[in-house]
Amino acid sequence: MRRYAILLTFLLLVPISATRGQADIIAIKAGKILTISGDPVTDGVILVENGRIAEIGTEIEVPENASIIDASQKVVMPGLVDASAVPPVRGDLNEQSSEITPALRISSALDPQSKVLKRIVQTGVTTLYVSPGWRNVIGGLGVVIKPTGPPRRTQEMIIKDDAALTVVMGLDPISGNRIPWREPPTNFYYRRPTTRMAIIWMLRKSLFDAQQYATSKDKEDPGLQILCSALEDEIPIRLNVRRAINIRTALKLAEEHDLKLILDECTEGYKVAEEIAQKNVPVVLGPFYYYPGSSSQYREGREVNWNNAGILANAGVKVALASGAQSQPIDLLTAATFAVRHGMPRDKALKAITMTPAEILGIADRVGSLEKGKDADILILSGDPLKVTTRIERVILNGKTVHKTD
């Protein structure tokens, strides 16, 4: 059903862009093109047709009917990919009534009119991953969207539904749960988990239930069905972990069940960088910068290293930098700039906000770098992207200018 819906959306989208695209071919004359996938190109041209990159290189003939964007003094790079963004959803992100809600789809709650989308596109983000909240042990399915234009139906923004299953090993699922102390439980907050061990027990039990379900299947259960596809590696698991001990547990669990894992937030990842690298598990770093000594945002993961991203990347871990879904968001270019300040190699930092998240989200065939055939998600910058004084002058999304500064 859902697959069809996506397919339908594509079919709907294609003719729209095709009719519009025939008239306008855009040629971007760029001073410097950071393709990300390959070497930078100086004095190059990008041809955009039908919302896709038709041609990219130095010696390209510009068609006569093309409208030209002159960026010959500028730097051009692919639109940013935010692997964990502030959800454009109203109200509670968490379904509090149960700890295990795998059938929850955050895509069905997206608010196309959300201010978050209008803002994030101005910071250069053209693709973002939205996850359910972190209050449940198994939270539900996340979605990859593009912040396209004025309020449309959410389906038109989605480029990959059921992109990952949110699982939390951090302490968030405990918060709010109560112990029935002297009185009988009066609502559903009197429940497990109230400890770290219970969180992991619940996760294990759910996986066990799913395995049982896979063999018997006596009554259809959409939740367990989704867990089954996660066990069969059809849907990757986005696991929120902060402390090193939890990261180890997660890696062990992944080995036991042969899961396809992506680690989220990973505050103490730098302590176990080699182990993560060895298991070939990618990492999405949330707000990696957190100052010890100031008022704590988290109860756990206080031992922060500013160079978390650099240490992980140098150990060979696939690292994506994200704006941070659940806390004070930051803009991605700033995140990369500070990652470099704190020790991450420059090229890896640039990849960490474009190509790497695209690969982690499984959409690298469409976004993340400037290559022929990919979506025309392009940023035009006034200078080096890793300078605070550099400004985003134009954001092009699917070949259309969606933001411009004057």
Next chain:
Amino acid sequence: MKSRFCTAFTAVLLIVFVMSALGYAGPVRKKLAIQAGKIITIAGADLKNGVILIEDGIIKAVGTDVEIPWDTFVIEAKDKVIMPGFVLAHTSSGLDRANENVPEVPFLSTFDSIDPISSYFEDSLRDGVVAMLVLPGNNTLLGGTGTVVRPHGRTVEAMLIKRYTGLKISLRPTRNTSRMGHMQRFRRYISDLKDYLEEYEQRKADAKEEKKPFDEEIDTRKQPMVDLLDEKLTAFIYCDRAADIPKAIEIHKTHELDTVLVLGSDCYKAVGLIAKSKLPVILPPQLIVWETNEETNEEEMKIIPMIFHKAGVKFAFQTDTSQYGSRYLWYQAATAVKHGMKRTEALKSITLYPAKFIGVDDRLGSIAVGKEATLVFLTGDPLDAQAWVDQVMIAGEIVYEKAKDERLKKLLEKPDEIQVPEDTD
């Protein structure tokens, strides 16, 4: 002869005492010369390959063709950029509690509340801040007086630059009070104060008439407000929303105060009024706010420093320690430059202007002959995120060195390998 010896002796003693009080054991040289790759003087043009001559912590000469006397200790900094230390014109961090829960407490002083071992000061020094005005928070109507300190020293006395500077007035109503009630409370306080002063003068006159000695002093609890009305203290008026600006200006005018406006993030809407009033301004820490355009329904980015810059308002930046980049003053300036502010003006807004607003511009804020040698040594351009504060010099004395910063090392370097017990199952 003897008296001269005596003075010299006491002077030496005093210096020794002050140095020990500063708590820094390193050698203090009387005469210093810094050979810098680049000097951003703020006072004038930038100098390439310049020299700064320092004597007794005071700048004696700055220039490219300054001759270095033979008896001078030379600091080589040819790969560094040197500029005056950053000045923070308004902060309520580093205090035990920033706000008293009684609304009218002008007699309090942050001097009694500053926590010298708070990591906030250590961090500030690391980030190149050399002077800051610590004021009470924004939740009390008359919050108390402020203290200018340098983020270096183990006691408040050692940190002290200037005591009894500025008085915080907050126009944001406290809980259970309406905006009307808040303003009424302020007026009531002032009118009560004036009544009190009138009676005081009356008693003084009566005593004089009766030729009795008069030794009654003004109530110490009221003294700061009296000084405020006499322009001996600067009023730092916190405006929460744009609607507070006209009120602040009215207070400024009716009581003829020396005023600095401390703005909330909504106040940019009143930029016209602020520009007209020609009052100095301290911008909110959050420099970019989003506003929904009612007609187009688009989200518009409002860049607060640009709005004020275009209106010709002189301002100082503030920082917010809980925020990502805006915890650094240089980042605030760089954000403004990103959106079109003039570089020199942006740099002044983190050095000279704040120094002026808090009344220490005779000593700090720029590199000029006669000013204190309070400098930061940067590894690159101040507005570039890849540049670090390498050294900080306060009054001719190096007080911070990145190479010796253990805390920073811990934050940036990979920890030693942890032994993991073997998994046996």
Next chain:
Amino acid sequence: MMDYKRIVVVPSLLLLLMFTSTFGGQDIAIRGGNILTINDAPIENGIILIKDGKIEALGQDVMIPADVRTIDASNKFVMPGLIDAQSRLFVIDSELRESRTIAPELNIIDAIDPFIKEYREVLAQGVTVIYVAPGSRSLVGGRGAVLKLNGSKTADKMVLKTDVAVKAAIGVSPNNESSSLTRLEHYSSIREALLETKVYMQRKEKYDRELAEYKEKKAEYEKKDGEREAEKKEKPKRPAKFRPNPTYEVLAKVIRKEIPLQIEAHRVSDILNALRLADEFDFSLILDKCTEGYMISDEIARRKVPVIVGPVSTSFVDMPRLEYRNHDMRNAAILSRRRIKLALGVSGRDGASSKFILSAAAMAVANGMDKDAALRAITLTPAEIFGVADRIGSLEVGKDADIVILNRHPLDALTQVKTVLIEGKVVFERKTEQ
């Protein structure tokens, strides 16, 4: 496309600039309209001449000087700017929350946020003046003010009159709970405050007397002092300083009839209590809301108390509160027929609701109010009640040129405000059809 837009935008901006710079405050003539003067009979095909923000001349045969900008109002209706007597514009409700119950010394001016943009939409519906008062949370909430929507960025420049009335409320419950006990408490608390004020006034009078005596004696003493130093009489003693109390100072003005007391009362018993208070203390009373006033219209009429009625329909308020249980849409009609001085207010959900003032008047007409009386109730009568009728409220020579030009009769549902002038300045002009 872009260029085309720019071509249009730039000249129109220039035009706008020219308007504001050259015509602002200049002489203007409005010609050819059907002038509803409100205080007098309408003038068909009349001319209004404006000079220095005031109405200079008015009538069918007014000479228009040659160099005057003329606004053509033929086939249109011209009337004075509308007044919403129960507006919430420029205030944020949460900022009016005061924990004190008797606080007449508060002034709504301190809570005015001139940066609220909604006033433009209200202005575009012909409202040029509003009356804002503190809410009904406190029993005596503070003083209200009459403001002009002239787009000024400081409250002081919007003010037409401050200290218009002291706002009080009897029997209005913030939590939608109502019991006779709280009603009694409201009434007796206000009464107590007024009684205390009387005591305060006596004390102050006494002090003033003593002070005068003291000064006299002192002068005498000093005179003697100069003459015969040896025979020093006892030095006169200064009376103990009297500290003025701002709360009672304001209430004293109410008792001296310098400021009216505006009492919000909905139910019959509360209205009667308000009238009783006015009888006892002899202050000038303005009845606000007066939801069940139609049941005791004779009582109100007998005392010649002015009334501000609103909301006309309960749909204007957020929740049908208990106070509106016996709300009747004919309230305004019944009261106005008793020759009670009556103003209509919107009393809407928020500040922007003030734009419905014409709709409210039309609803009152549908429920039996006379058309002229309804128009008067949103122009001249509120101006009279608030004591600003010398400046606004009708089209008369010498009054402020606050003028609204509409394409149809103001009570027609499809009427559109075409032009609004405040003190002779065009502050709104409709370019396109809505």
Next chain:
Amino acid sequence: MRRRIFPSILLSLSVFSHLVVAAEDTQSLAIRAGRIWTVTDGVITDGVIIVKDGKIHAVGKEPDVPAEAKILDMSDKDVIPGLIDAHCHVGLSLDIFAEIDEIVSAVTPDMQILDAFDPLAEDVTKARSSGVTTVMLAPGNKNPIAGQTAIVKLYGNKMNDWVLKRKGGVKLSLRDEALMSDRRPTSRAGLMALLREQLNEGKAYKDDEYDPCGEVLKRVADGNVPAYICACTVDEIASAVTLVDEYGLKAVLIGAEKGDEIADIIAERDIPVIYAPLLLFSKDKDLKRVVKLANSGIKLAFSSTAPKTALHDLRTSAILATKYGLNPEVAIKSLTIHAAEILGIADRVGSIEKGKDADLVILNGDPLQLTSNIEMVIINGHIVYKRQEE
């Protein structure tokens, strides 16, 4: 099914038997009117309406007037069909909000709002003076699946006269009100998951084991019964459209305050809209929205959501909409025939046509003027309200 209805009929009848008919009861009426707004067939000036047995017998310039008919001379007045309030909560007790939301469980499709309706309630009597003759009663917004609506007239002698539809459809709510912190669902995504789960269950429901909820859900999921979906913001409406697409619901949107932002998407699927009362808004931007919605070709009805706004202001909504640019003809149709069509009762009410119920409203002026007053209201041929000068 039938055995479940029976007791409630008995109950209702016992209530109605106490109803004292105050208004005069006439068999035939001939109404001579200045203007007759037939709604479906233009305006007839100086026409006559013949009412017989509670139905409209004839309309025209000069129809034959039966000898026994009582003649009402309204030759300077306007006659319009009785207004239809497509979403309100009248007659449900004063403490209304306790009466319309069964919040203990989030899914209560088998609840019937008619069981809570009190025809003798004060507000029903008062409502007749508003010109509204037919209303859709609905449960509140606090349950994702709230229960069954009912379509009733505001006057009648017998049970059948009152109730047009006992089960008008099922009301669903996608509003934030349906989310609670201590009941499932607590989040928007959870709300959608719950609705999908329930509709899937409905689809899978088999007759062999009787379950009242399942049966209702089946009829909704199969599109046999209209789903009245309360959705106001863009994301709520978008979610509603998603459900319509996935399950093929026969949907009607209630509220749809910001529907204009995705009007084309609503129009594409021919989803009619019962619009929120306009007096809830105060900004021009919001007041104009209904116009764009109507111009996109969406069929509109108005609602008062009484007691949120007064029933009297149903007409005010339409008038305000015309002030902001709605075509007057569309406005009056939305109050009458379009509303009837949306609710599926156009064979009985909504216009002045031969054979339809004699629900008539007589005003002293243009119905789309706020200053016009309602002089008389006729329901099923009975004069139920007559304006009195006080």
